Amino acid sequence: MATVVLTEKPSVARDIARVLGANKRGQGYAEGNGYIVTWALGHLVQFAEPDDYGPPWNSRWSFAQLPMIPEQWKLKTTRSTSDQYQIVKKLLNSSQTERVICATDAGREGEHIFRLIYEHARCKKPVSRLWVSSLTDEAIRGGFRALQEGAAFDHLAAAARARGQADWLMGMNLTRAYTVHNKALCTIGRVQTPTLSMVVKRDAAIASFVKAYFYELVAQLEEGFAAKYCKDGQTRIDKKEEAERLHRQLSPNKVGTVRKIEKKVKRNRPPPLYDLNNLQRDANRYFGFTAAQTLERAQALYETHKLITYPRTESRHISEDMVPKLPGILEKLAHPQASVALERLRGGHRLSRAYVDRTKLTDHHAIIPTGQQPAPNLAPDLQKVYDLVVARFVGIFLPDQQVEETTVLLDIGGADFVAKGSVVLEAGWTVAAMRPPNAAKGKEKEDDDQRALPPLQQGQQVHVTRMDVVEKETQPPRPYTDATLLAAMKNAGREIEDDELAAAMKESGLGTPATRAETIEKLIRTGYVVRDRKAITSTEKGKALVGLVAESLRSPELTGEWEQQLKEIEEGQRPVAGFYEGIADLVKSLVPKVQQGPALSPEQA
Incomplete structure (x- = not known):
């Protein structure tokens, strides 16, 4: 009798087979030591397309077919993967197979991949689950010593299936509806369309932006700093005439007082x-x-090179039971500050709950290095992503950065002028941080507030060398980049840069970490947005589509609510039937609205 281990990819199967001693190669599997290790090729089985259901869904698209709500969901394999599926099916159902171990990626998507294969193969064998966050030999051995019952992941599987079915119902029905109505292919997606809407909205804000001028009255001081006229805590003067009046009034004063x-x-x-x-x-x-390039490179660092832990994670914490392993990881890192971090850890430094808190974990802990040594010939782009992970990991063991911020209030001619400056007292963790390639250029344009002020005493006189009216202008919103669009998707359209606020809203974002990159790439492939260098902007086709679709389809907040419900299904706090019925009812209500609504002009189509 044998145990069949099913992985998501051949590369992972090779690693697990080597650790288990399954060294005899077969067609589509490896065996030995009581194990048969085989693999999927990603989504080996998927939900069937509408055409696969036969009449009337497989005929020419029309509103008469809609809505399409399957009574019984069908599954299918693709032509390119059917041979491997037949191998897997035969192994799963073999009379020699005693137990099956699900070793697909430890997450919602990996669970879904396994469950669809298991269901389509009509397998009834008992299932155990391998759940690891790293693919080092040690982690794999530890995972096999701590296998869990497959049923423990039923809620995770239910959420994954509900997500897939919701995407099918929204995408298949509304893509057909808008395509038939507009006589041009219009792809609609549960996450894709509100993401497109955010890009269109940002582009509209940029296009409608009207530049406004404002003014500051700046006094240059002989002591080596500058101060700005200030009233009611504001240095901004809206009217040029007022700025010039103040200049005429105050510029004759050549001495001020601290x-x-x-x-x-x-x-x-x-x-x-x-x-x-x-x-x-x-x-x-x-x-x-x-985003897609980073995901691909992080996945390679995890799967192929074993240099980082599982990358498709939503967590920024590690668990308490991992703390004893951290010195061993630091010992093996080549980062110049790793030895300092190790010394602090051995000297009794304890990581706070900002970094170690099992209650904040999702499927996996945060991305950290494994301690494996990178090969000397590691590809440069992989090295860059690896260096980011290492620098962030080393940094958490180092002291806080300490910055002394100084605010000085001056009296010049009876008016208030304010000067601000800062000086770094202790660099702390910043010595370990990665610096952007253009950091040196940025220093040349350092803001006045970041510069150190000279030593000053209260009551001291300072000397004005000149006073100028400085004209400034308001800036339009910036086009989205991958970085800012990912942030907007994570926060369901609310652009929140503050990490703590973002963490409070992380359950209501658009998509998941694993799917957001592909959503952006799909918008580009369908011609709804373009990427020019870093900027992501909407095309005329994308703008036209967003102008037509129902508000519920383009609302990031609504889609964020769905993500929250899926999370509750995953945690066993919400029945899946209610979520499914809600999506089906929404589709049923939207189809007639599409048919009765406005259509694209021939030029827009």
Whole structure:
């Protein structure tokens, strides 16, 4: 009797087979030591297309076919993967197979891949689940020592299936409806369409932006700093005439007095560990990598090179039971600050709950290095993503950055002028952080508030060398980049850069970390948006489509609510039937509205 182990990809199967001692190669599998290790090729089985259901759905598209709500969901294999499916099916159902181990990726998508294969093969064998966050030999052995019952993941599987069915119902029905109505292919998606809507909305804000001018009255001081006229806490002067009047009134004064000095020390703790979303954002900011490129490279670092842990994670924390393993990882890292971090850890430094908190974990912990040594010839783009992960990991063990911020209030001619400056007292974790390639250029344009002020005393006189009216202008919103669009998707359209606020809303985003990159790429493939260098902007076709679709389809907030419901299904807090019925009812209500609504003009189509 044998145990069949089913992985998601051949590369993972090879690693597991080697660890288990299944070294005899067969056609589509490896066997030995009581195990048969085989693999899917990603989505080996999927939901059938409408055409596969036969009449009337397989005839020319029309409103008469809609809505399409399957009474019994059919599954299918593709022509390119059917041979491997037949091998897997035969192994699963073999009389020699005693038990099946699900070793697909440990997440919602991996669970879905396995469950569809198991269902389509009509397998009835008992199932265990391998759940690991790293593919090192040690992690695989540990995972096989701690196999779980497959039934423990039924809620996860239910959420994955509900997501797939919701995407099918929305996509298949509304793509047909809008295509028939507009006489041109119009692809609609549960996540894709509200994401497109956000891009169109941003582009409209840029196009309608009207530049406004404002003014500041700036005094240059002989002591080596500048101060701005300030009234009611504001340095901005809206009218040029007022700025010029103040200049005429105050510029004759060549001496000012220091009225007040305020100093405070700000402590900036190390940023949280990476989840996939934030890794993609930083890789886009620093290196210009698209979200899809970063995901592909992170997956290779995980699967092929065993250098980082599972990348498709939503968590930015690790669990308490991982803490004893951290010194061993630090010992093996080549980062210049790794030895400092290790010394602090051995000296009694304890990581706070900002980094170690099992209650904040999702399917997996945050992305961290495994401690494996990278090959000398690791591809440069892989090295860049790996370096980001290592730098962030090392940084959490280092001290807070300490910055002294100083605010000085001056009296010049009876008016208030304010000067701000700052000085870094302790670099702390920032010595370990990655620096963007253009960091040196940015320093040349350093803001006045970031510069150190000279030593000053309350009551001291300062000397004005000149006073100028400085004209400034308001700036339009910036086009989305992969980094900012990922942030907007994560927060369901609410652009929140603050990590703590973003964490509070992380359950109501558009899509998942694993699917957001593909959503962006699909919008590009369908011609709804274009990427020009880093900027992502909508096309005329994309703008026209968003102008037609129902509000519920383009609402990020509504789709975010669905994501929250799927999360509740995954946690066993919501029955799946109610979610499914809600999506089906929405589709039924939308189809007639599409038929009765406006259509694209021939030029737009």
